[in-house]
Amino acid sequence: MPxxxxxxxxxxxxxxxxxCRVSVKNAKIISDSILFAHRTGKGTxxxxxxxxxxxxxxxxSLNPTTEFSVVKDRKVVxxxxxxxxxxxxxxxxxxxxxxxxxxxxxxxxxxxxxxxNFGTAAYFLNQAAQENxxxxxxxxxxxxxxxxxxxxxxxxxxxxxYGFPVGEGKAPILLDMATSxxxxxxxxxxxxxNEKIPLGWALDQNGNPTEDPNEALKGTLVPIGEHKGxxxxxxVDLFAGLLTGAGFAGDVLNLNTxxxxxxxxxxxxxxxxxxxxxxxxxxxxxxxxxxxxxxxQTTNTIKYPGExxxxxxxxxxxxxxxxxxxxxEINQLLTQLELNISM
Amino acid sequence: MPxxxxxxxxxxxxxxxxxCRVSVKNAKIISDSILFAHRTGKGTxxxxxxxxxxxxxxxxSLNPTTEFSVVKDRKVVxxxxxxxxxxxxxxxxxxxxxxxxxxxxxxxxxxxxxxxNFGTAAYFLNQAAQENxxxxxxxxxxxxxxxxxxxxxxxxxxxxxYGFPVGEGKAPILLDMATSxxxxxxxxxxxxxNEKIPLGWALDQNGNPTEDPNEALKGTLVPIGEHKGxxxxxxVDLFAGLLTGAGFAGDVLNLNTxxxxxxxxxxxxxxxxxxxxxxxxxxxxxxxxxxxxxxxQTTNTIKYPGExxxxxxxxxxxxxxxxxxxxxEINQLLTQLELNISM
Numbered sequence: 001m002p003x004x005x006x007x008x009x010x011x012x013x014x015x016x017x018x019x020c021r022v023s024v025k026n027a028k029i030i031s032d033s034i035l036f037a038h039r040t041g042k043g044t045x046x047x048x049x050x051x052x053x054x055x056x057x058x059x060x061s062l063n064p065t066t067e068f069s070v071v072k073d074r075k076v077v078x079x080x081x082x083x084x085x086x087x088x089x090x091x092x093x094x095x096x097x098x099x100x101x102x103x104x105x106x107x108x109x110x111x112x113x114x115x116x117n118f119g120t121a122a123y124f125l126n127q128a129a130q131e132n133x134x135x136x137x138x139x140x141x142x143x144x145x146x147x148x149x150x151x152x153x154x155x156x157x158x159x160x161x162y163g164f165p166v167g168e169g170k171a172p173i174l175l176d177m178a179t180s181x182x183x184x185x186x187x188x189x190x191x192x193x194n195e196k197i198p199l200g201w202a203l204d205q206n207g208n209p210t211e212d213p214n215e216a217l218k219g220t221l222v223p224i225g226e227h228k229g230x231x232x233x234x235x236v237d238l239f240a241g242l243l244t245g246a247g248f249a250g251d252v253l254n255l256n257t258x259x260x261x262x263x264x265x266x267x268x269x270x271x272x273x274x275x276x277x278x279x280x281x282x283x284x285x286x287x288x289x290x291x292x293x294x295x296x297q298t299t300n301t302i303k304y305p306g307e308x309x310x311x312x313x314x315x316x317x318x319x320x321x322x323x324x325x326x327x328x329e330i331n332q333l334l335t336q337l338e339l340n341i342s343m
Numbered sequence: 344m345p346x347x348x349x350x351x352x353x354x355x356x357x358x359x360x361x362x363c364r365v366s367v368k369n370a371k372i373i374s375d376s377i378l379f380a381h382r383t384g385k386g387t388x389x390x391x392x393x394x395x396x397x398x399x400x401x402x403x404s405l406n407p408t409t410e411f412s413v414v415k416d417r418k419v420v421x422x423x424x425x426x427x428x429x430x431x432x433x434x435x436x437x438x439x440x441x442x443x444x445x446x447x448x449x450x451x452x453x454x455x456x457x458x459x460n461f462g463t464a465a466y467f468l469n470q471a472a473q474e475n476x477x478x479x480x481x482x483x484x485x486x487x488x489x490x491x492x493x494x495x496x497x498x499x500x501x502x503x504x505y506g507f508p509v510g511e512g513k514a515p516i517l518l519d520m521a522t523s524x525x526x527x528x529x530x531x532x533x534x535x536x537n538e539k540i541p542l543g544w545a546l547d548q549n550g551n552p553t554e555d556p557n558e559a560l561k562g563t564l565v566p567i568g569e570h571k572g573x574x575x576x577x578x579v580d581l582f583a584g585l586l587t588g589a590g591f592a593g594d595v596l597n598l599n600t601x602x603x604x605x606x607x608x609x610x611x612x613x614x615x616x617x618x619x620x621x622x623x624x625x626x627x628x629x630x631x632x633x634x635x636x637x638x639x640q641t642t643n644t645i646k647y648p649g650e651x652x653x654x655x656x657x658x659x660x661x662x663x664x665x666x667x668x669x670x671x672e673i674n675q676l677l678t679q680l681e682l683n684i685s686m
Contacts, residue, residue: 076419077449077618106420109450111619134586147647150640162578173581175574207640225567231518231648234636235505238516242628243477243619249635269612275420276454276586285585292592293577297493297550304490305574 001321004343006035009047009320012330012343016050019337020057021064026089033088033123038320040309044185045120048326051333052256053086059259062086062116068093071113071245076101079111079244084261087118087139091266095127095135098270102133106275111244112266117141117255122176122309124268125163129172132279134271137161140241140264142254145180146220147234148227151207153220154250155233157184158240163306165273166286171310173286179233180221187213187221239267344664347686349378352390352663355673355686359393362680363400364407369432376431376466381663383652387528388463391669394676395599396429402602405429405459411436414456414588419444422454422587427604430461430482434609438470438478441613445476449618454587455609460484460598465519465652467611468506472515475622477614480504483584483607485597488523489563490577491570494550496563497593498576500527501583506649508616509629514653516629522576523564530556530564582610 010031017027037045056062066085072078078097082090094110101108118124121137128135141156157178164173182201190197191213199209202216210216223229241248246265253262273282293304327343334341356374361367380388399405409428415421421440425433437453444451461467464480471478484499500521507516525544533540534556542552545559553559566572584591589608596605616625636647670686677684 072618074449074618077614079619105448106417107450107452109614134581147636147640147645149645150636152639154635162581164578164581173577175578177568177571177574179568181568224571225520225522225524227648228520228567231520234516234632234647235507235518238477238505238507238632242625242632243614243616245620248628249632271420271452271586273586275415275417276422277588282585285591289577289581289585289592292497293490293493296495297490302490302493304577305570 001323002327002343003319004322004327005319006039006316008343009035009038012334012341013047013050015339015341016054016333016337017064019339020054022086023065026086029092030086030088033092033119036123036126036313037120038322039313039316040120040122041312042120042122042309043320043322047322047330049119049255051329054333054337055258056116056255061257061259061261076105076107077109079113081245082112082115084114084116087116087264087266088123090115091118091124091137091139091268092127094266094268095124095137095270098135098268099128099131099133102270102272106272108270110268111240112268113245113263114261115246115264115266116262117264118266120176121159121161122163122174122306125161125174125176126172128270129163129165129174132165132273134165134273135161135163136269137163138236138240138267140237140246140248140252142252142257142262143250144184144221145223145230145233146203146207148223148230149207151203151205151220155179155230155237156252157221158233158236160232160236164286166290167283171304171307173304174306174309176305179223179229179236181224181229182221184217184221187216191217236267240265243267344666345670345686346662347665347670348662349382349659351686352378352381355677355684356390356393358682358684359397359676359680360407362682363397365429366408369429372435373429373431376435376462379466379469379656380463381665382656382659383463383465384655385463385465385652386663386665390665390673392462392598394672397676397680398601399459399598404600404602404604419448419450420452422456424588425455425458427457427459427606430459430607430609431466433458434461434467434480434482434611435470437609437611438467438480438613441478441611442471442474442476445613445615449615451613453611454583455611456588456606457604458589458607458609459605460607461609463519464502464504465506465517465649468504468517468519469515471613472506472508472517475508475616477508477616478504478506479612480506481579481583481610483580483589483591483595485595485600485605486593487527487564488566488573488576489546489550491566491573492550494546494548494563498522498573498580499595500564501576501579503575503579507629509633510626514647514650516647517649517652519648522566522572522579524567524572525564527560527564530559534560579610583608586610
């Protein structure tokens with residue numbers, strides 16, 4: 001696989017987005033989140049999505065120039081309207097605002113409506129952790145899971161994210177998880193390779209377990225812990241969708257839906273550690289917790305959520321691997337936009 | 344199984360607890376939470392625990408007379424010290440305080456340290472929902488799950504709970520879930536009956552999957568979604584344990600540990616719907632969401648989290664079934680306490 005310099009990815013993303021009327025400031029935030037995805041090992045949430053963004057801007061379903069409007073702002077709780085702009089910008093702004101609120105009140109809550117898929121939740125959890133704040137981020141997404149016992153997808157796999165700072169130069173605890181047992185991407189891959197999928201990944205259109213990836217793609221994903229994961233998906237939809245004024249209950253559209261607004265919602269809560277204990281006490285306790293995770297286990301490789309991603313990002317400090325297919329798609333896009341650069 | 348009048352359970356619990364120096368006011372709250380557990384179908388969290396409470400009070404590890412102290416109270420965020428009293432009273436108080444904060448600020452957060460197992464989380468979610476507030480409740484618990492990839496239990500099955508009001512006379516949405524795939528009680532039952540347990544429920548002491556319930560009881564429970572559920576358990580321990588000043592990272596003890604404080608922690612967040620939208624808009628949206636869950640599914644029996652429990656509580660409006668074994672244990676306790684009543 002081609003190794004691509006991070007600088008090159010950064011330039012490509014920023015030039016592409018600014019060509020599509022995104023401001024330089026905003027393009028830098030989006031690019032930073034894409035670089036974060038690649039560096040931490042989540043390339044699926046990276047530059048491969050750039051052609052989708054450009055297509056959506058061109059067909060009018062992604063607003064490149066919004067600066068957001070504040071729907072409500074009542075001290076501790078606010079709601080933003082992302083005006084169908086980039087989810088990355090909306091989530092970044094929401095975390096920023098929630099941090100300001102948490103500085104004053106100990107907690108800040110910012111809901112976002114009319115947004116789009118924001119890429120990897122870990123980026124925004126990390127944003128808060130870098131400033132030494134604890135965060136919870138829920139985002140709803142297009143239907144993929146049925147209510148437990150049902151056969152029709154209503155709720156998304158909806159990232160649920162939690163972030164806790166661990167200290168200067170150390171990997172923050174970042175749990176960024178979907179509510180489905182397996183990602184839809186793995187099922188698509190199995191279909192492409194004519195392979196069976198394990199029972200327990202997906203249900204067919206009638207709600208029955210299936211090993212056939214093609215039936216699975218027409219059906220629904222199995223939530224983690226069965227009714228528990230299905231319940232979590234619904235709860236995230238309530239916080240991030242219903243409560244913020246975004247689409248909900250099956251009305252959020254996929255990122256690559258043509259010509260319609262996706263109407264994703266996000267729910268961000270930031271907590272200020274100082275309202276609970278001193279920084280010194282927190283630091284000692286976090287270190288104690290991590291030592292307890294690692295001690296007396298049968299292997300030495302036990303890592304806490306976020307630790308591997310952090311190590312990846314150290315390794316991938318200059319370049320990352322991008323597939324030939326994605327490189328070629330991006331180069332096509334650059335030519336189409338008459339940008340005189342390539343990957 | 345004997346059918347026992349709810350009035351009788353109420354009298355037995357209140358008389359037992361007041362005999363053990365719990366105030367009448369507090370005994371009524373604890374009894375109400377026990378009745379709620381039985382009526383909603385969670386009898387495992389009910390009167391069978393009364394002998395444990397009495398034993399703990401007698402051996403000095405459960406404080407029957409605490410009124411709690413407020414460790415910190417900074418407008419939106421507070422921390423309570425339960426002083427090793429009943430978890431039910433601490434959680435009830437925390438929800439009450441968080442509601443008052445949410446009335447003024449849109450959100451209220453109350454952490455609790457030095458508490459005990461509070462029974463069923465749904466009771467406290469319901470407490471908030473009855474007053475038309477949204478709630479999130481995390482509680483940590485004694486070690487039962489290993490960090491993912493490990494073999495030693497560090498984190499609990501830690502109830503995670505979310506509650507949303509649905510409207511007058513209707514079942515609130517109450518998701519009250521453990522982070523393990525199967526409850527330890529089911530494994531104990533299999534051991535008693537010399538039955539195998541399904542693979543996927545538990546790991547042995549070396550971290551390997553096991554079908555032997557006795558090996559499972561010495562090992563750890565499998566978290567929902569593998570690393571995801573293990574991560575959720577850790578996050579709950581961070582919010583409810585580390586952040587509140589309670590025990591954490593494996594230091595919380597089981598309810599039936601003899602003579603030592605359990606040091607559970609709870610984390611309660613209450614949201615005020617009015618800070619997001621009008622009651623009318625919320626009501627319409629909740630009804631829309633529920634209609635979307637129920638429509639076009641293959642069966643007609645799809646219920647949202649909390650709905651079956653609510654229907655159970657309607658059915659069980661006068662009496663519930665309690666096993667012979669529990670009835671006899673309670674009657675023994677009543678004799679021992681020289682209370683002139685029986686079940």
